[in-house]
Amino acid sequence: MIILDSNIWIALLNIDDSDHARAQELMKDLEENIIVTEHVLLEVATIISQKVDKDTADNFIKRVISTKEIEIFPSSEEFLDRVIKFYLSKSNRNLSFVDYSLLLLSKRIKVITFDKILKKELAKVL
Numbered sequence: 001m002i003i004l005d006s007n008i009w010i011a012l013l014n015i016d017d018s019d020h021a022r023a024q025e026l027m028k029d030l031e032e033n034i035i036v037t038e039h040v041l042l043e044v045a046t047i048i049s050q051k052v053d054k055d056t057a058d059n060f061i062k063r064v065i066s067t068k069e070i071e072i073f074p075s076s077e078e079f080l081d082r083v084i085k086f087y088l089s090k091s092n093r094n095l096s097f098v099d100y101s102l103l104l105l106s107k108r109i110k111v112i113t114f115d116k117i118l119k120k121e122l123a124k125v126l
Contacts, residue, residue, distance in 0.1 A: 001032060001033050001034070001035050001071070001109055001110075002030070002032045002033075002034060002035065002109065002110045002111070002112055003034070003035045003036075003037060003040070003073075003102060003105060003106075003109050003110070003111045003112070004034055004036070004040070004111075004112050004113075005040065005098075005099075005102060005111060005112065005113035005114070005115060005118065006040050006043040006044050006047070006098060007019070007113060007114045007115055008023050008026065008112060008113065008114060009023075009036075009040070009044040009048075009060065010044055010047050010048060010051070011023035011114065012024060012027060013044070013048050013052060013056055013060055014048065014051055014052050019114050022114070023114075026112070033069045033070070033071065034069060034070045034071070035070075035071050035072075035073050035109060036064050036070055036071070036072050036073065037072075037073045037075070037098075037101060037102070037105065038072065038073065038074045038075045039075065039083075039097070039098045039101045039102075040098060040102075041061070041064060041072065043098050044057075044060060045057045045060060045061055048060060073105075075101075079101075079104075082104060083097065083100055083101045083104060086100050086103070086104055087100045092117075092121075094117045095117060095118060095121065099115070099117075099118050099121075102118065102122075103118075103121055103122065103125060106122050106125045107125055
């Protein structure tokens, strides 16, 4: 199981994204099942709706909920509390709330991202 950061989904769904071909190649080579966190789902749907269109965002959500190789990881009150505490304890303004949630999950699940800053932080977790 792996988690794909929002930027990968966004690049995949937006043909005008500079990482579109890279995202397509990554998805083609994936052999593992994918986890989509609730935070990533919300972020991708919002950005794709704004940058591409609502239909593409809707189709992304439908694909996620109907593909057996994709599992949704809904946030729980406990997990949200952990992310909030982690986020508030850090001062890196270049990481989003979603990034911090992925950093927490990366202790148990591999996270793949195109974000250089997040990638650097993920390497510290290993």
